[in-house]
Amino acid sequence: MCLGIPGQIVAITDASRDMAMAEISGVRREVNVSCIAEGPLDGLVGAWALIHVGFAMARIDEEEAAATLEALRGLGEAQETLDAMEEGARALAEARP
Amino acid sequence: MRYVEEFRDPMAARALLAAISRVTDDIGATADHPVRIMEICGGHTHAIFRYGLDRLTPPGLEFIHGPGCPVCVLPMSRVDECVELAERPEVVFTTFGDAMRVPGTKKSLMQAKAEGADIRMVYSPLDALELARRHPDREVVFFGLGFETTTPSTALSIRQAAREGLSNFSVFANHITVPPPIKALLDDPHMVLDGFVGPGHVSMVIGTRPYEFIARDYGKPIVVAGFEPLDLLQSVLMVLEMIRDGKAEVQNQYGRVVPQDGNPVSLAAIEDVYEPRPSFEWRGLGEIDASGLSIRERYRAFDAEAKFGIGYGAGPRHVEEPEGCACGLVMTGRIKPTACPQFGKGCTPEMPLGALMVSSEGACAAYWQYGGARAMEAAE
Numbered sequence: 143m144c145l146g147i148p149g150q151i152v153a154i155t156d157a158s159r160d161m162a163m164a165e166i167s168g169v170r171r172e173v174n175v176s177c178i179a180e181g182p183l184d185g186l187v188g189a190w191a192l193i194h195v196g197f198a199m200a201r202i203d204e205e206e207a208a209a210t211l212e213a214l215r216g217l218g219e220a221q222e223t224l225d226a227m228e229e230g231a232r233a234l235a236e237a238r239p
Numbered sequence: 240m241r242y243v244e245e246f247r248d249p250m251a252a253r254a255l256l257a258a259i260s261r262v263t264d265d266i267g268a269t270a271d272h273p274v275r276i277m278e279i280c281g282g283h284t285h286a287i288f289r290y291g292l293d294r295l296t297p298p299g300l301e302f303i304h305g306p307g308c309p310v311c312v313l314p315m316s317r318v319d320e321c322v323e324l325a326e327r328p329e330v331v332f333t334t335f336g337d338a339m340r341v342p343g344t345k346k347s348l349m350q351a352k353a354e355g356a357d358i359r360m361v362y363s364p365l366d367a368l369e370l371a372r373r374h375p376d377r378e379v380v381f382f383g384l385g386f387e388t389t390t391p392s393t394a395l396s397i398r399q400a401a402r403e404g405l406s407n408f409s410v411f412a413n414h415i416t417v418p419p420p421i422k423a424l425l426d427d428p429h430m431v432l433d434g435f436v437g438p439g440h441v442s443m444v445i446g447t448r449p450y451e452f453i454a455r456d457y458g459k460p461i462v463v464a465g466f467e468p469l470d471l472l473q474s475v476l477m478v479l480e481m482i483r484d485g486k487a488e489v490q491n492q493y494g495r496v497v498p499q500d501g502n503p504v505s506l507a508a509i510e511d512v513y514e515p516r517p518s519f520e521w522r523g524l525g526e527i528d529a530s531g532l533s534i535r536e537r538y539r540a541f542d543a544e545a546k547f548g549i550g551y552g553a554g555p556r557h558v559e560e561p562e563g564c565a566c567g568l569v570m571t572g573r574i575k576p577t578a579c580p581q582f583g584k585g586c587t588p589e590m591p592l593g594a595l596m597v598s599s600e601g602a603c604a605a606y607w608q609y610g611g612a613r614a615m616e617a618a619e
């Protein structure tokens with residue numbers, strides 16, 4: 143929750159809500175990009191960012207992304223984040239108990 | 240030095256460790272009179288244990304684990320209120336998974352879920368927003384938890400809900416801020432700290448200026464650090480060098496991610512949605528002035544405290560810590576987790592008594608997780 147995970151913006155999905163598709167360690171997840179937007183959102187496609195709980199918070203370069211991901215993997219935090227994303231997807235699908 | 244081989248660049252790690260030893264000697268610190276550096280962020284605590292940095296560094300250097308794990312500093316009363324909210328029949332209670340196992344006075348959210356409350360673990364407040372869109376007949380409450388790294392996410396989600404006119408979405412805001420507890424620790428005459436390693440990702444949002452009081456008013460150095468083991472070693476070295484040179488500054492080792500002024504969009508969103516509470520209760524530290532955030536009047540419709548009459552909105556509620564639990568002493572770095580009478584007995588990751596045992600960022604969980612491996616090594 144406190145550590146962001148690097149992801150690459152692959153497409154803008156809903157410009158009116160600042161939403162984009164990011165690829166995070168092989169998993170695709172929609173994220174909010176308002177904190178890193180400067181100018182038209184299309185300019186973000188291909189960019190790397192640190193993503194915190196679904197929000198891209200800082201642009202980073204590819205090398206920094208790789209190093210951060212390795213550090214997170216070493217801590218087991220990368221897997222924890224991917225599990226949380228899966229859990230989130232499940233929560234949405236869950237029917238009313 | 241078996242851990243060093245795991246570093247991305249063992250050569251660089253060795254050089255940094257040698258320099259750390261040298262400067263620690265220059266300072267004249269020894270195991271009996273160590274130089275004490277607090278890492279504020281729970282992620283750093285985890286990394287220190289994972290890579291055994293506390294053992295690779297000389298005995299004259301002591302790491303004090305700070306209150307930087309937001310789950311760990313959550314008082315029991317807040318967990319009780321989460322359970323109360325979650326057990327309301329109309330509510331879908333959404334939370335980060337980290338909070339699920341934190342014990343309340345009667346039960347944790349995990350136990351409440353097992354008993355039938357509609358509690359869902361989500362990755363992001365965006366998931367909670369989506370649930371609110373899909374279930375207009377239910378009240379979706381998001382448990383807003385965390386330091387400045389997660390605060391922008393709930394602020395922006397509340398603004399999005401307002402734009403869409405979603406009337407069934409609210410946030411139970413328990414966001415906290417990093418600088419006030421540091422001030423509280425510095426004001427505590429029992430705490431003797433020589434310097435700080437500052438949080439990287441929090442600082443990405445707030446920048447480095449909010450730490451200036453540490454250097455200016457208290458004469459202590461602080462270095463904002465990244466998460467790689469090499470980042471941490473380098474930052475520790477930078478703190479030690481300032482101590483040796485009698486300097487107190489705010490330095491930024493993580494400049495590749497942390498801008499001096501933080502992230503302007505995040506800061507503006509926080510400012511728009513939140514205001515400081517007069518005070519907020521921290522587990523182990525008590526009430527700290529202006530250390531928590533509440534939702535501003537203009538977004539009152541999205542404030543679960545106002546909507547359900549709970550939390551600080553309904554007046555203070557203090558719950559005593561369980562018997563024999565030393566969370567407060569551990570949290571403030573006064574004792575090591577293993578000195579808690581409950582450690583490994585009444586309190587394990589499976590049956591936690593305190594929150595420090597729950598999160599991987601908590602000092603007790605770190606000692607537990609990596610302590611076993613260490614005991615084996617010692618026996619070798």
Ligand code: SF4
Nearest residue numbers: 565566579586593603
């Ligand atoms: S061992 Fe358990 S009870 Fe003791 S300080 Fe750690 S979390 Fe608290």
